[in-house]
Amino acid sequence: EVQLLESGGGLVQPGGSLRLSCAASGFTFTTYTMTWVRQAPGKGLEWVSAISGTDTRTYYADSVKGRFTISRDNSMNTVYLQMNSLRVEDTALYYCAKSWSPLHAFDLWGQGTMVTVSS
Amino acid sequence: QSVLTQPPSASGTPGQRVSISCSGSNSNIGINTVNWYQQLPGTAPKLLIYSNNQRPSGVPDRFSGSKSGTSASLAISGLQSEDEADYYCASWDDSLNGRGVFGGGTKLTVL
Numbered sequence: 001e002v003q004l005l006e007s008g009g010g011l012v013q014p015g016g017s018l019r020l021s022c023a024a025s026g027f028t029f030t031t032y033t034m035t036w037v038r039q040a041p042g043k044g045l046e047w048v049s050a051i052s053g054t055d056t057r058t059y060y061a062d063s064v065k066g067r068f069t070i071s072r073d074n075s076m077n078t079v080y081l082q083m084n085s086l087r088v089e090d091t092a093l094y095y096c097a098k099s100w101s102p103l104h105a106f107d108l109w110g111q112g113t114m115v116t117v118s119s
Numbered sequence: 120q121s122v123l124t125q126p127p128s129a130s131g132t133p134g135q136r137v138s139i140s141c142s143g144s145n146s147n148i149g150i151n152t153v154n155w156y157q158q159l160p161g162t163a164p165k166l167l168i169y170s171n172n173q174r175p176s177g178v179p180d181r182f183s184g185s186k187s188g189t190s191a192s193l194a195i196s197g198l199q200s201e202d203e204a205d206y207y208c209a210s211w212d213d214s215l216n217g218r219g220v221f222g223g224g225t226k227l228t229v230l
Contacts, residue, residue, distance in 0.1 A: 035219065037164075044121065045156070045164065045207050047219030059217050095163060102219065103211040105154035105169035112163060 002026030002108060004096050009113030012086055020081040020113055022096030027108075029053070033099050034072060034079040035106060038092035038115075048094070050102045051079060059102060064090075086117045122147060123208050123222035130228040136196040139225045141208030143189050147220055151211040153191040155184055158205040158224075167206070168193060195227075203229045 008020040022034065035050040049070040050059045058070050069082040079096060093114050097106035124142040131137040141153065155168040166175050168184035171191065183194045191210075195202055208222040 044224035045221045047221055050219060061218055102217065103151055105166050107166050107175065109163040
């Protein structure tokens with residue numbers, strides 16, 4: 001079955017760290033760009049970061065640049081998002097999604113993992 | 120403040136045709152394609168339209184997309200109650216090092 005399964009969310013204090021994982025199955029993982037998109041409670045979608053499948057080039061939103069790091073392990077069919085120096089405003093449901101390239105549409109989404117940053 | 124601008128809400132009665140606009144700039148919609156996503160309450164987003172006007176397999180032809188210059192539009196004809204959802208446009212922005220961008224979303228209500 002073609003699917004994406006996120007994990008690693010939870011409650012963390014401001015300034016803390018968390019690593020999200022997204023396990024892929026049912027497709028040739030190395031071919032695709034993987035992207036993290038987040039949605040704060042009651043708010044819209046926000047693009048966070050992407051990593052291409054071929055040259056593993058990375059891209060970041062200004063709001064997370066320097067704090068978040070995206071990476072992928074093609075042997076494990078998994079993409080990660082290391083989140084450091086977390087802020088209250090990072091509280092959101094984090095989705096991973098796949099696309100042919102960073103410019104292409106997200107044709108598959110996971111169900112999301114919730115990150116809550118609070119003291 | 121989202122990079123792409125959508126109206127926050129839209130509405131229509133069953134059977135009607137509704138349209139949702141998405142406005143961008145020369146660094147995103149002006150030079151890259153537009154995609155549309157539908158998000159039903161409590162669920163993950165789903166791809167509705169890709170490459171401006173293409174429908175993935177399984178998406179009814181009641182849904183259509185178009186793009187002109189730095190703007191795009193999603194049209195839904197023969198509106199049905201199950202179309203009540205949030206709709207988001209998205210594109211790629213070539214400014215800085217490149218980034219994905221979304222519209223703020225439009226909540227569609229079927230009256």
